[in-house]
Amino acid sequence: MAYRGKGATGETAAVNRAAVGRYPMEDRRDFADADRGLIAPLPDKLYGRGGEVIFDPAAFDYLEGQQEAPDTVNPSLWRQSQVIRRGGLYRVVDGIYQVRNNDIANLTVVEGPTGLVVIDAMASVEAATQGMAMIREHVSDKPVAAVVYTHTHIDHYGGVKGVVTAEEVASGRVPIVAPGTVKSFDKHALGENVIAGNAMSRRAAYAFGSLLDLDPCGHVTCGIGIQTVPGVTVSYLSPTDGITRTGEKRELGGLEFEFLYAPDTEAPEEMHIWIPELAALTCAENANHTLHNIQTLRGARTRDARNFARYLDETLQRWGDAAQVHYGPHTWPVWGNDAVVDLLESQRDTYKFIHDQALRLANKGATPLEAAEQVELPEALGRRWHNRGYHGTLHHDVRAVFHKELGLWDGDPVSLHPHPPVETARRYVELIGPEKVLAEGRKAFEAGDYRWAVQLLHDLVFADPEHREARELQADAYEQLGYQAEGPQWRGIYLTAAKELREGVQPARFATASQDTVLAMPVDILFDFAAVHVVGDRAAAVDLAVDFRFTDLDETWAMRVRHGVLNARPGAWGAAGLTVSGSKAVLAGVLLGQAAAAKAAELDGDGQLLHRYWELLDEFDPNFPMVTP
Structure with missing residues (x-):
């Protein structure tokens, strides 16, 4: 039986009615901006690999028809969700197009003289495929000349195989440009989403509301887009061209792209992009129609709020006088130089305020929770819709600054x-x-x-x-x-x-550790992923060594389990009692305890060592309880 929530109590209704006074409800400019440039609405439905419907835009029809929020939804969130509910193919400016809101993230396509440059590839192959079909139908049939990842999060690369094929990238015909070195990007993109992926997926199911019904008592969008729907295909292709310093330029699709390298901001690897011929700028997720997370609730590395402000200010110095449009990987663009500068300055000052006030209070002896209860944005910042907490919130961002700068202990001995x-x-x-x-x-x-x-x-x-x-x-x-x-x-x-x-516990609907992401992991991270499966107590008295020969990579790695720890390094281990040979796909299965994979591998030595190793491995239940022990 489908879950339907109870209604709002009188106290909740009163709280939500009173909240209206905190917001500039008369400011409706975002609605016009979200509608601006519509070329075509989304198709009726998005279908999965088996022909099943995995997303129906009509499921969000309940957001239409009443401007005033129901008692069961905060009025600010209701307004933001009504804006986000708009979806389709949009012209940003001549040469830049976006498909929005058939996925949690946007598909941005820049049409250059010689080809299409795709900036971020959405979270799923299905959504990206649908988006590219709309581009082909309404905009251009030029070939894809390049793909750009703005940062290392799954909703910006997961649909890449709906944009290009692995063969096109491997041949060098279509480069994938991304921030950081290729190795660093892979490490952060895949390590973050896979090594702690079981916990992250479970927490994300809570944070993004993917287990809730779509209605005013349940899910009302993610604040930055619709939720990533269950049943989708998450893909991955490694970058081929890394941006490691500000000022680097590339000619892509016949247009010049200039990059500002912005690491340790919203993602460990992130960059801003300037297209001078179009006077177009994106700051990726460092500038949005929302306050962002300094610490995600799904679970990821704590970000540096000071860096948000620092790189936004550098962007203003470089291109603030010339930018005529700012488009993002989520939500809708901002047009006009005054509006672009206003957005970037306002967001810069918001992150700087959070950082500085959190540490001011820390230096006065406040704990993270005490500081979070005290900090309020100045009205000039807090009443701006783009600084409201639709992704991060002021409360947990203040606490995150403590965590980033001072660590896990709150300073109270208890x-x-x-x-x-x-x-x-x-x-x-x-x-x-x-x-x-x-x-x-x-x-x-x-x-x-x-x-x-x-x-x-x-x-x-x-x-x-x-x-x-x-x-x-x-x-x-x-x-x-x-x-x-x-x-x-x-x-x-x-x-x-x-x-x-x-x-009771609801079954998981989405996992970050897809087959594609596991197989794309660099070999050292693949061993790290295996290592977090080792039960330390079981392995405490074990000493075993196995060599793994990756036949398709022409690499051999030595793995040793000793003192309860799995370590691995390039090269053969002289004392290994077993060598396991096979493709990366086969050896990944062997490392993760899949007996079927071992049948496809070549074993040279004592095969019982594999069974001894597998006995040390833990299994991860994707449906562990959250609100009960």
Whole structure:
């Protein structure tokens, strides 16, 4: 039975009505900008490999028809979702076109005199294929001359095989230009999404609301695009041309592209792009129609807020006087020099303010949570729609600055070595009594104090996960917090928590560790991925050495498991008792414990060593619980 949330309480309705006063609801310019340049609407549906419907734009029709938000949605988030709901093929300026909102990210195509340059390839092959078909039908049938990845996140490269083939790239006909060295880009793009991919995918299912129904009690877009839909194909092709310093230029498709290298910003490897002939600029995800994450809730490396500001300012110095349009890999463009400069200055100052105020309060002795409760953007920044928290939020970005600059400890000795959650919960509930905890939780809920209600009930649920009444009441409280949240990721987390408490763990619908990404990993990262599967206790007393000969790469790597750790290095291990030979695809399967892959490999030596190795490996359940122990 499909999940349908309960309605908003009177307290939540009042909170959302009062929130309207914090926002410039009279400013509707974004709606006109999002509609500007429409060439063709999206086709009715997006189909998967088996012919199944994986995305239907009509599923978001509930966002139309009423400008005023329902009581179950924060009015700012409702407005942003109504803007994002617009999708299709758009002309940005002559020579630049975007397909928007058949995927969480945009497909940007620059038409040069000699070919098409595709900037970012969406998250899925299906969406990118649909987007390119629209380009072919309405814009140009010129060949793809180059692909550009603006940064290392999956929603900007996952659809690349819907744009070009591996053969076109391997032959050198179509370069893939990306920030950083090729090795560095691969490392960050694949390592981030695969090595911690099981945890990241589970957390992302919460943050992006992919387990929720599409309705005013559930998912109302991701704030920067529609959600990445289940059942899609995620592909990967390594870059062939790395941008490692600001000022580098490339001629692509008969046009000059100039790059500003901006590492350690929204992604470990990122760059801004200037096309002088078109007076067109993109700052990738360092400038958006939203406040971005300094620390993602799905889980990724903490970013440097100061670098956001630093590179946006450098961009203004280089091209601010000349830029006439700013287009991004998410949401809609900004036109006119004044508007472009205003966007970049406003976003620069927002990230700088967050960075500086967080550290000011840290230097006064505040903890991350205390600082996050205090910091408010000045009105000149906070009332701008593009600085609202549709991806990151001010609250968790302030805390992220602490994490980036000061580390995990908040400075309070009590948090240095606390008891684990279940043990803490058990002790609190024994001390207070389950009936009293439940009664106080209900009292907090009825008073509309939902933050306190979920904190109280968390201990009771962790001490007794089968306490049905506590689970239901905590779910109700999480739900109301979700209805009040401006940030769609906070909304997704709260509402998915409510769903899991009521219905149990929901099966995963999307995984970052696709076959394509695993096989594309550099060999050293492939061994790193295998290493995080090793159960340290099982391997503590083991000492085994195996050589892996990658026949298609003409490389041999030595793997040794000793002291509970898997290490690998190029070259053969002199004392190895076994050599396993095969293609990278076969050896990847062997490393990850797939017995079927071993049948396709050539073994020279003691085959039992493989079985001893496989016995050391852990399995990752993609559906681990989040709101219960």
